[in-house]
Amino acid sequence: MLRFIAKRFLWMIPSLFAVSFLAFVLIQLPPGDYVTTYVATLASSNEIVDQNAAAQLRERFGLDQPMIVQYSKWIWGIVTRGDFGLSFEWQQPVSGLIWERMALTLVLAVVSLLVTWAIALPIGVYSAVRKYSIGDYGFTIFSFLGLSIPSFLLALVLMYVAAVHFGQSVGGLFSPEYENAPWSFGKLLDLLHHLWLPVIILAVSSTASLIRVMRANMLDELPKPYVTTARAKGLSELRLLLKYPMRIALNPFISTIAWLLPNLISGSVVVAIVLNLPTAAPMLLQSLMAQDMYLAGAFVLLICALTLIGSLISDILLALVDPRIRLE
Amino acid sequence: MPQVEPTPPLLDVRDLVTEFPTRTGVFTAVNGVSFSIAPGKTLCVVGESGSGKSVTARSILQIVDQPGRIARGQILLRGPDGNMLDLAMLDPRGRAIRAVRGARIAMIFQEPMSSLSPVHTVGDQIIEALRLHLRMNKTEARAEAISLLGQVEIPDPQKAVDRYAFEYSGGMRQRAMIAMALACKPQLLIADEPTTALDVTTQAEILDLIARLQKAHGMAVLFITHDMGVVAQIADDVLVMNQGVVKEYGPVEQIFHAPKDDYTKMLIGSVLKLEHKAEARASRPPIDMTATPILDIQGLTMKFGEFTALDKVSITLQPGETLGIVGESGSGKTTMGRAVMRLYDPSGGRILYRRADGAQVDLAELHGSDLKAVRRELRMVFQDPFGSLNPRMTVAQIIAEPLLVNGIARGRQLDERVCHLMEQVGLNPATRERYPHAFSGGQRQRIGIARAITLNPRVIVADEATSALDVSVRSQVLDLLMRLQDELGLAYIFISHDIGVIRYMCDRVGVMYRGQLVEVGAADKVCNNPDHPYTQALLSAIPRPDPRDRDRSRRFRYRAEDQPEPARAVG
Incomplete structure (x- = not known):
């Protein structure tokens, strides 16, 4: 190993x-x-x-x-x-330019990833276990809506709602007074105050697809004989679900870490531009258009390094959770 | 023997009805089944696929697959205090039924590999049951798990407890399943085809193990199987099921020697039929062994990396002959069939094939168009009638494909050929536009046979062609193969692990063990009075379909290491 x-x-x-x-x-x-x-x-x-x-x-x-x-x-x-x-x-x-943007990108990406998983995985499991129930149909409709609404449209609508109905300053990750201020507790609060909007927008579409993937994975695992064995052993339904099929259904997600990391930089360009987020994606786009080659090159190099690191992490994690891979 | 006071039953199932609501209505999988089991006794439930025997067993623990549910009936389990608990009344997700599952009634399943979790250690899965029902702490449970693995004769249980199911062999996995099931000392063990996926020698060991543990714990066993031989060996009582209803229920002696029901008689009859040579073969003049063989295999060797799957196998096949190849899983019999078909490129040796014009070619060396031409004359029938037919092609397309691929027929002529072929294998040509899923297992195997004879082949390699079929269908397919052999002058290589099938239709038999051919001889001789100790061991492990013939002591296992050197291989 x-x-x-x-x-x-x-x-x-x-x-x-x-x-x-x-x-x-x-x-x-x-x-x-x-x-x-x-x-x-x-x-x-x-x-x-x-x-x-x-x-x-x-x-x-x-x-x-x-x-x-x-x-x-x-x-x-x-x-x-x-x-x-x-x-x-x-x-x-270049190094002075990218690191702060990368840090903010990372925060945004990790938070939206956690939100996505926290919503999607339980719903996916529920949808599979209660296949064709009213709840399943409800979540299915929600997922397909989420999949089919372009995220920039959702961004525009939510910005409108937030600005007009809640009077919040939208766009960017900071209020004007904190934009260039050094890091402080107030700035952190300000960041959290602004973060929810892009997080929701980014989470909606990926939650939707994740629900479908989790549901399909679980539906593959649920009829397997080892689930029946666990049931015949007398385990409660929840405990056996968590211990057996869910554990195996999660494996494909670990493989996706490989392309989650590079997505930090290159993904969500449109949303970042619409919301005027100080993240990496708009800067990468701008540098490519201007043929600002050292800046663009640095981003491409980072994307590449993150892809490699991501696939290494997912391989190691897969080997840790799946003995069939570890012991090969 | 004086009749003792009958012990009150441990489990009493009365008028059980289990239904599956479907789009088109309600399908009744189990329809009014009643039986009872006394402590320490074995009840065998037999039936062919779709008889409802598995659903009956699962209904007892209320673990029927979705959307199945118990519609009516009682499942009364006697508690230690003598009170009867009706399992059918319990909530399938409730605490009460969970306290029964695994603790008072345990279950083992057919496929030990997929019945154990691939990502948890075997020990973990046993410990889980102990902690759940017996409230042991981790250390106690682990010690108990190791002791249980020892009881089911798993070597080195200290280490085995931390291994995963895929690191076990098939027989060991089933032993681990048994250890898990017996962890909480259940009063009743439900075994759902626990030996079907195993070799006969392993099956014999597992059956012995269950019997021994049953005696030691005074446990009742509900044993579900389609194998009448196993029934005859282990049952006290037998319940014969067909299409969800009980056909006959009685002591094993009565079922085998005085069956009342027609279906039972048919079932026993089709098993006994395979105990003898087919009439069509017994009355046929013997194959001319002096003729030039159609296939002459010389020193065929097949290596996969370090592993030698075939070790210098030499055997001949005469025109019109059926050559049986028997052996356990991993013996190399399938590899041999595939090497002859040139699905594998052999590592060494020659496969001399005599073509219709008398010219002899070495299949091991042919390439390109020569190989393609010869392949028309050698065809294959596969084991799995479900997996070997493309579900998106109609039967007509499946049968016609070899004709189209080889540019032999098209249009109306093709259609006529397909109809004729379907008639030859006993299928109604009017059904040719249907898809494979509309056919039963036996019918699908007929489709596979029709596809194999499409190009007028001269040799057919049948790899376990009947082992996925129910016993009543099995002899029909064998009879079809023999009829086609006589009509079309075919020579068969018939690969099987089932001695009954081999005895029924083969002229000669080759016995394989660890890649070597250990014995070749006339089918009667090899199946009834073999020379090689391995063949003798193999035969001794086959359960005889006669409850009066239950001598387990004659069983023994063969290991090449134990043998003096010269006995190892022939040819």
């Missing part, structure tokens, strides 16, 4: 290099570079930048060098100094 984990860790290193290089190439692929975009932006506001100035800019950013050199410099900086390079657009070190 330990050998397996060590081996997986070692494999992550070449994978990370490969993916980061690929990401770098992909970001560079569209014609032009950041300076082109920058010049075009200036031109639209009637500022003319001559060729010399553009070339100077390119030299300053190192954009005139061959791609492989740019990549090597960038990755060398990350490995040796933890320096992800400079964001052209923000004129700030």
Whole structure:
């Protein structure tokens, strides 16, 4: 088991290099570079930048060098100094930009994940155990509604309701007075006050699909003979449900951790933009559009690292909960 | 023997009716069943699939699968104080019935692998029952679980208690199930086909174990089975069920030797039929063993990594002959059938096949179009009549597929061929547009046979072709196979673990043990008077369908390690 984990860790290193290089190439692929975009932006506001100035800019950013050199410099900086390079657009070190956003993204994602699981798993189990009951039909309708309503629409409606009927400041994760304030207890309360709206919006659609998945998993497990065995043993219905079929029905969820982590960054872009959330997704989108390649590259690298870490975690967890995998 | 005062029954089931509400109405799975069991006695409930025997057993503990429910009747369980408790009146989720389950009545099931949780240790599942009913603490329960595993003869119980079900062999799993069921010293053990998934030698051991523990604890046993041989060996009383109703109920002696009901007679008859060679074969002149064999297997070896599934198997198949291959699970008999079909690429040896024009080819080396051409002449019939037919194809499409794939017939001509084939196997051609689910197990196996003979093959490999079928249907399918053999001049390789089936229709038999062919000979000789000790052990384990013939002492288990070297393999 330990050998397996060590081996997986070692494999992550070449994978990370490969993916980061690929990401770098992909970001560079569209014609032009950041300076082109920058010049075009200036031109639209009637500022003319001559060729010399553009070339100077390119030299300053190192954009005139061959791609492989740019990549090597960038990755060398990350490995040796933890320096992800400079964001052209923000004129700030990338590392300074992303960590706070990543932290907020993490908070939002973890809270909505917990809310999702807390609602969806019990309902899924209930729906399976009381298949075709009124409750099951009710939850099924709710799930399909949740699945079919686009989350940006829900975001707009809830924002309207919150602003008009509850008079809450909507959009963002902080009130204006706390936006740039240092962390304090008041800021934390303010965050909690704002967090519920995006959490609800993000949780609704994933709750809906999770209910369906949990229901289907449970329906697969419930007729299995080992459930009958447990019942014949005299266990109470609740206890046997929790101990046997539920335990096995949860296994597929552990596998999903692998893609939950990267979703932290790249998921929920539309909702984050609609709600003006200071999370990673809108910044990633903006950096890609501006060909701000070090910033975008840093995000892609993070997504990739999180995917690898996520699949490692889910493999380890799966091995822990399922002896069939552990003892293979 | 003087008649003693009859002991009051432990369990008294009166007029039990269990129903399943369905979309189209109410299906009555158990219809007015009454029986009783005295302490220490064994009642066997026999019947074919769909007879309601399992539902009857589950009704007692109120663990019938959804949406089944007990509609009427009483299930009276005698308590230690003599009071009768009506289990049918209890709430199926209530505390009262849960106090009975596992404590006073325990149950074991057919498939020991799936009946144990795959993610909990065996010990955990036994300890759970002990803690639940006997209120033991963890240490006591663990010690008791280890002692129970020892009682059911699981080697090294100290370690076995922390193992998972998938680390056990099939027989050990069933032993662990028994240990779990007996944990709380129940008064009644309900065993629902507990040996059906096991080899005969393992079955014999499990039956012995249950009998021994039954005696030790004075426990009553309700044993559900479709195997009349097992019934004859263990039952005190027998309840014969068919389609939810009791056909006959009486002492085992009466059921086997003086059956009153026609259905019982048919059931016993079809079992006894397999005790002898089929008339069609007994009257046939013997196969000419001097003719050139159609199939000559020489030193066939099959390795899966380190594991040798087939070890230098050599055997011949004559034209028109039925060659039986018997052995326990893991003996390599299925591997051999598949290697002959070239579903596997053999690791060594030759499979010489003589084609219709007299040319001899080595199947082990054929490739591409040559192999494809030969495969038309070698066909296969599979064990599972449910899994081997595509549920999304009509019967006509299934039977016609080999003709279409090989570009032999199409359109009206194809349809005529399909109708003719269906008639040949005894199916009504008018049903050809239906899907497999509309057919019974026996009918489905006929569809599989029709598909196998579509291309006028010369050799058919039948892998456990009748073992999933009820005994009454089994002999019908065997008779069909023999009729087709005579009509079409087929040679069969008939793989089975069932000596009765082999004796009924085979000319010669090869016995396999751990990848080797240990004995080959005429069916009569091998099935009645075998030379090899393994074959003798195998035969000794088969339960004889006669309650007067209950000598367990002649049973023994064969292990190659115990044998002097020369006895190990022939050929």
